Structures are given as structure tokens and as C-alpha cells.
Amino acid sequence: MATFEPVLTRNWNVPDARSLKVYESRGGYQAARKALTTMDPDAVVNLVKDSELRGRGGAGFPCGLKWTFLPKDRKETLMCVNGDESEPATFNNRYLLERDPHMFLEGILISCFATRASTSYVYLRFEYIEATRIIEEAIAEARAAGHLGKNIYGTGFNLDVWVHRGAGAYICGEETGLIESLEGKRGWPRIKPPFPAIEGAFRKPTVVNNIETLCCVPHIVERGAAWFKSIGTPKSYGPKLYTVSGHVEKQVCVELPLGVTCRELIDDHAGGVWKGRKAKAAVPGGISMGLLSADELDTPLDFESLRKPGCLGLGTAAVTVIDDHTPIIDYLVNTSRFFAHESCGQCTPCREGTGWMSKTIHRIKNGGGRIEDLDVMLHLAENLGIIPGTTICGLADGAAWPIKNALAKFRPELEEYIRTHQTPGAGPTPLQLDVAAGRRVDLFQVGNAIAAPPPAAALHSPGRPDA
Amino acid sequence: MSAEAPARPPQRIALLTEPLREQIRALFPRYPSKRAVTLPALHLVHEHLRCVPLQAMSEIAELLEIAPAEVHDTMSFYGFFPQAPIGDVRVWVCRSLSCMLRGGDELLGHACRKLGIHPGETTPDGKLTVEFAECLGICDHAPAALADDGRVYGPLDEAGVEAMLDELKRGRKDGPTRA
Ligand SMILES: Cc1cc2nc3c(=O)[nH]c(=O)nc-3n(C[C@H](O)[C@H](O)[C@H](O)COP(=O)(O)O)c2cc1C
Ligand code: SF4
Ligand code: FES
Numbered sequence: 001m002a003t004f005e006p007v008l009t010r011n012w013n014v015p016d017a018r019s020l021k022v023y024e025s026r027g028g029y030q031a032a033r034k035a036l037t038t039m040d041p042d043a044v045v046n047l048v049k050d051s052e053l054r055g056r057g058g059a060g061f062p063c064g065l066k067w068t069f070l071p072k073d074r075k076e077t078l079m080c081v082n083g084d085e086s087e088p089a090t091f092n093n094r095y096l097l098e099r100d101p102h103m104f105l106e107g108i109l110i111s112c113f114a115t116r117a118s119t120s121y122v123y124l125r126f127e128y129i130e131a132t133r134i135i136e137e138a139i140a141e142a143r144a145a146g147h148l149g150k151n152i153y154g155t156g157f158n159l160d161v162w163v164h165r166g167a168g169a170y171i172c173g174e175e176t177g178l179i180e181s182l183e184g185k186r187g188w189p190r191i192k193p194p195f196p197a198i199e200g201a202f203r204k205p206t207v208v209n210n211i212e213t214l215c216c217v218p219h220i221v222e223r224g225a226a227w228f229k230s231i232g233t234p235k236s237y238g239p240k241l242y243t244v245s246g247h248v249e250k251q252v253c254v255e256l257p258l259g260v261t262c263r264e265l266i267d268d269h270a271g272g273v274w275k276g277r278k279a280k281a282a283v284p285g286g287i288s289m290g291l292l293s294a295d296e297l298d299t300p301l302d303f304e305s306l307r308k309p310g311c312l313g314l315g316t317a318a319v320t321v322i323d324d325h326t327p328i329i330d331y332l333v334n335t336s337r338f339f340a341h342e343s344c345g346q347c348t349p350c351r352e353g354t355g356w357m358s359k360t361i362h363r364i365k366n367g368g369g370r371i372e373d374l375d376v377m378l379h380l381a382e383n384l385g386i387i388p389g390t391t392i393c394g395l396a397d398g399a400a401w402p403i404k405n406a407l408a409k410f411r412p413e414l415e416e417y418i419r420t421h422q423t424p425g426a427g428p429t430p431l432q433l434d435v436a437a438g439r440r441v442d443l444f445q446v447g448n449a450i451a452a453p454p455p456a457a458a459l460h461s462p463g464r465p466d467a
Numbered sequence: 468m469s470a471e472a473p474a475r476p477p478q479r480i481a482l483l484t485e486p487l488r489e490q491i492r493a494l495f496p497r498y499p500s501k502r503a504v505t506l507p508a509l510h511l512v513h514e515h516l517r518c519v520p521l522q523a524m525s526e527i528a529e530l531l532e533i534a535p536a537e538v539h540d541t542m543s544f545y546g547f548f549p550q551a552p553i554g555d556v557r558v559w560v561c562r563s564l565s566c567m568l569r570g571g572d573e574l575l576g577h578a579c580r581k582l583g584i585h586p587g588e589t590t591p592d593g594k595l596t597v598e599f600a601e602c603l604g605i606c607d608h609a610p611a612a613l614a615d616d617g618r619v620y621g622p623l624d625e626a627g628v629e630a631m632l633d634e635l636k637r638g639r640k641d642g643p644t645r646a
Contacts, residue, residue, distance in 0.1 A: 165506065170601060
């Protein structure tokens with residue numbers, strides 16, 4: 001591969017790069033000027049379509065194509081920028097916001113021009129407190145300098161950008177959950193169709209894009225679609241911000257061509273697995289995507305290759321490394337707890353399923369597991385999500401994939417864990433077993449003997465002797 | 468009306484001050500509907516009162532011309548807005564995967580033991596509220612914690628947690644600083 005020139009991160013080490021002056025001095029807003037003053041909106045859409053830029057928010061949907069779904073005869077278009085970034089282990093959007101806010105605003109400007117949106121809502125998760133402050137400042141600066149507001153560059157194009165803050169709900173990252181939340185309602189994802197491009201926020205045609213997706217746009221305008229497609233792997237073009245965290249020496253966010261391998265990330269960029277240990281597994285792209293085992297670490301992290309090892313996809317390209325001292329059950333306890341906590345509760349399979357899953361896994365962890373629980377979990381995981389078609393949004397698939405992958409790749413370890421971790425009293429009660437087996441129960445005899453579950457023990461800690 | 472008209476019970480004192488109402492109204496032009504101002508209004512009220520009591524909720528509803536139940540519906544979904552005041556500083560300790568792998572759960576336990584409270588509670592002196600959180604998006608600092616004035620802490624260990632609590636007890640910082 002030719003030497004890779006980072007673009008998304010090119011200003012990160014420049015002093016004061018956040019300020020408009022420095023950003024402009026490094027060629028900032030030139031792409032926006034070029035697009036607005038020399039190109040037709042549809043030409044920009046076609047350019048982005050030609051670049052085959054795929055959404056960086058998780059689903060990997062082709063960005064330009066999504067823009068063409070907007071009705072031709074629309075009167076008004078809205079742009080919602082998805083800055084909810086709550087997928088565990090993901091923080092690349094935060095880096096983009098904090099280190100180069102104007103690149104992001106330039107991305108919004110060009111994308112709104114292309115889609116003819118005159119209002120853009122930047123939905124930021126509440127926890128990005130500093131990023132919110134930085135973006136608000138940048139918006140004020142850009143507005144004062146005429147990059148936003150009325151009649152931008154004398155072209156007659158108007159654009160308002162407003163920051164809208166979330167309130168700590170993962171599900172508001174789902175695009176229709178985000179739209180509902182923006183409208184002032186609970187963040188319940190909508191049944192699709194209609195897709196947001198047809199009927200989105202405030203029932204108007206709406207574009208929803210991730211922050212990093214939009215940050216790619218100025219570079220595509222500046223350097224062309226062919227440049228973009230010269231980076232990456234087939235069907236996965238362009239630069240990508242990868243984040244690496246967990247059991248590595250250095251937790252980092254790096255820009256690399258799409259399709260680097262997990263091993264390269266760990267060894268070349270994150271300083272290797274911590275404490276000189278070996279990796280047991282790695283999460284390829286946020287916990288919804290599943291799990292790679294140690295011998296699958298050479299899988300390229302792009303939109304296509306991750307299906308082979310059975311993962312859901314590239315997701316947010318957020319790698320979490322798990323070392324060989326960590327029981328896989330701890331990973332499952334954590335992921336199942338997350339999804340049970342974050343399910344919005346609209347769909348029964350998701351609301352109940354994530355809860356059951358979490359309870360079952362906690363019971364196994366606490367020494368009350370049965371070998372047959374693993375099959376029950378697998379059955380549950382296979383019947384949960386939009387891929388089997390039982391739920392409204394993809395959260396449930398995200399909940400299912402860690403289970404499916406862990407069971408496919410680490411079943412012997414989980415069985416061994418169950419066999420060697422049996423604590424009397426932690427298992428199902430005789431009553432539960434009778435009910436499960438369809439036996440008649442004599443409630444009087446059972447009486448009040450149903451044992452309370454033991455307190456949940458603390459999870460894995462580094463250096464714990466049995467860990 | 469005669470001067471002897473029976474005295475009416477005093478009017479309830481509004482919780483939302485006029486400047487605060489003005490701040491909320493100023494957001495109306497940004498959105499096609501007033502209801503969309505629900506979350507921003509809740510945030511503004513929460514910032515001022517450190518909670519959103521029932522009465523504030525109905526005052527927001529009045530401003531936005533929607534039913535109080537609609538504000539409540541939204542507010543209760545997020546689990547972010549307490550109805551009774553929280554501490555001066557609210558700190559979230561992350562328990563999601565990358566932090567958990569590096570001891571996040573234990574550090575939350577340690578912080579709570581040090582303060583003698585449970586997750587979600589406020590210290591008796593009203594200075595600190597400690598909560599668990601799912602991934603805070605600061606995993607490069609894992610195991611990490613975030614204060615609601617924007618200060619980021621991590622990678623933490625037990626000593627780091629204690630130092631963090633001491634620092635936070637001294638109150639909020641206007642300009643967030645990096646730990
Ligand atoms: C449960 C769930 C959570 C999501 N969270 C996010 C998120 O935090 N940020 C994001 O950009 N996309 C998230 N997405 C994906 C969005 O629905 C949507 O695909 C994306 O914002 C589209 O933008 P893109 O095409 O630029 O990637 C999530 C999806 C699901 C199902
Ligand atoms: S799948 Fe789960 S999170 Fe998504 S809409 Fe249904 S209940 Fe809510
Ligand atoms: S996992 Fe703790 S901040 Fe992301």
C-alpha cells in the first residue's frame with residue numbers, strides 16, 4: 001500500500017488548531033467554498049456517491065446513496081448529526097469534536113449544501129461536556145466569519161447549526177430514537193419505513209449522519225473520489241479513526257486506512273497487550289459487534305471482512321482487547337448488563353430477552369449455572385433482533401451478538417466455568433426447576449424456602465488471584 | 468370588588484425565574500415545534516436547581532404549551548433528571564467493558580465505600596453525588612470517571628479515586644481542566 005497520509009487527524013497536533021484562524025490558515029473551509037461556489041448540490045451528492053463513502057456510525061450504509069433517497073420535490077430538509085456516540089469503547093467522535101471542530105462544521109456545511117438542508121441539529125451526548133463547549137464556540141466563530149448563517153459566500157445558501165444535548169440514553173444513538181428525542185419525546189426508535197429521508201424529524205425529510213462520516217466529506221471534495229477510493233480495501237474505502245482500549249499498554253485513537261487488522265492495531269499502535277500478556281479475544285467495533293478470538297486477530301477491520309469470523313460488522317471500529325487472564329464470563333456479564341440497562345423497552349423480545357440474558361449470565365457467574373443454560377442463551381440470542389425480524393431496532397442484535405460469538409468461540413471455557421463454579425444456593429431453586437420441567441408443584445410444601453439470590457460479586461479486577 | 472373580599476390563598480411561588488423562562492423561550496425559534504425544547508429546558512432547569520421537581524415540570528409544560536405528563540414522560544425516560552437536588556458535583560464512574568476490564572467496577576465500589584454512600588446517592592454534606600455510568604466515551608482514560616463540570620479522570624486506581632474525590636469536594640470548576 002502506498003504511504004498513507006492522514007487527513008482526519010491532520011490538525012490534531014497543530015497548536016491552537018481549534019481556532020478558526022489556524023484552521024483557515026491550513027486550508028480550512030476551502031473545500032466548502034469550492035463546493036458552494038463552483039458546484040451544484042447534486043454534483044456534490046454524486047461526488048460523495050462516487051467515493052463510496054460508507055457511514056461511520058455503525059451500519060456502514062453508503063452515504064451518498066442515502067442522500068439520494070430524499071424526495072426530489074421536498075420543500076425543506078433537515079440534517080441531524082449523530083453525536084450520541086455511546087457504543088462502549090468508542091470515542092473517535094469526541095476526538096474529532098475536541099481537536100478539530102471546524103473540520104466537522106465544514107463537513108456539515110458541505111453536506112447540508114448537497115442535501116439542501118438549511119437547519120442542522122447536532123445531537124451530542126450530554127457527557128461530552130467539553131466537546132459541547134468547544135463546538136458552541138466554533139459555531140459562533142464560524143457564524144461571525146460568514147461560514148454559517150445567511151447567504152453563505154454570497155451564494156444565497158443559508159444554514160443554521162444548533163447543538164442539541166442528549167441526556168444519557170444509549171438508544172438515542174439509533175437514528176429514529178435520536179429524532180424522537182430531538183422532538184422532545186422519549187427516545188423510542190420508530191418502526192421503519194418510513195425512513196428518515198422520507199419522513200424524519202418533525203415529519204420532514206431528514207438526513208442522519210455520523211460525525212466522522214461528515215468529517216470525510218470536505219476531504220472528498222478537496223481531493224476527489226478517486227483519492228478516497230485509493231485508500232482502504234474493496235467496498236471499504238477511505239481513512240478511519242480506530243480506537244483501542246481495554247487490556248493494552250496505550251489506549252489510543254488513530255487514523256488508518258480501512259482494513260487494518262486488529263493485531264496491527266494492538267501491536268503497532270497500542271503498545272501491545274498490557275503487562276506482557278497475550279490477547280484472549282478482542283471486540284472488533286464496539287460491544288454490539290461480537291468478539292474475535294485470539295486466532296482471528298488478523299481479520300481486516302473493514303465493513304466486509306468481519307462477517308467471516310461471525311461478527312456483526314465493523315460497527316464503530318472501537319477495539320477492546322481482552323487479555324488471557326480474563327474469564328469470558330466477565331465479558332458476558334458486562335455486555336448483558338449493558339444491553340439490559342439500555343433496552344428502551346418497546347419490543348418484548350428485546351426488553352425481556354436482554355433482562356433474561358443478563359439474569360442467566362449473572363447466575364452463571366455467581367455459581368448457579370447449568371450446562372443447558374448455554375443452549376437456552378443461544379436460542380434466545382438467535383431469536384432476538386432485526387436480523388431474525390423480531391424487534392424495531394438493532395440494539396437487540398447488538399445484545400445477541402456477544403452471546404452468539406462467545407458461545408461459538410469459547411463454549412468449552414464457559415462449560416468448564418459452570419462445572420467448576422457451583423455455589424450451593426446460587427442455582428435455580430427447586431421450585432424453578434419443577435416449573436421448568438413441567439412438574440406439579442406443591443406450593444405449601446415449597447413454602448417460603450425460596451432463597452434470595454446472593455449479592456452480585458465484584459467483577460474482574462486486574463491481578464485478582466483467580467482471575 | 469369590595470375591599471372585604473376574602474383573602475385568597477397565596478399564589479404558588481414560581482420555581483422558574485423570569486430570566487430562566489426567557490432562556491427557554493429564546494430556544495423556540497430553533498425548532499419547528501415548542502415541544503422540541505423539552506430536553507434543553509430540562510437541562511436548563513436542572514442546571515439551576517440541580518434537580519427537576521414536579522412543579523418545575525408543569526411550569527415547563529406551560530411554557531411549551533404541552534401537557535405536564537408529556538414533559539414527565541420524556542424526563543422519566545432518561546433517568547438523568549433527579550427530582551430532588553443532587554450534590555454540587557455529580558461524578559459518573561464508568562462500568563462499561565473497557566473500564567471494567569481495568570477495574571472500573573471495583574473503583575466505583577471503592578469511591579462509594581470512601582464516601583459511605585451507595586451509587587446514585589449524595590454525600591450527607593451535599594457536596595458529591597456518585598453514580599455509575601455506561602461508557603462515557605472517555606475510554607482512552609479507562610478506568611475513567613467524569614464530573615458534570617466536564618473534568619475527566621483516569622486511568623484511575625484506588626489512590627487516584629481518593630485524590631479525585633478530594634478534588635471534587637472542593638467544588639465545581641468553571642473551565643473544565645484535564646486531570
Ligand atoms: C442501538 C443503536 C445505537 C446507535 N448508536 C449510534 C451512535 O451513538 N452514533 C452514531 O453515529 N450512530 C449510531 N447508530 C447508527 C445510527 O442508527 C445510524 O445508522 C447512523 O447515525 C447513520 O449515520 P452514518 O450513515 O453516517 O453512519 C446506532 C444504531 C443503533 C441500532
Ligand atoms: S429493539 Fe430494544 S432498544 Fe430497539 S426499539 Fe426494540 S426494545 Fe427498544
Ligand atoms: S468503557 Fe468506560 S469510558 Fe468507555
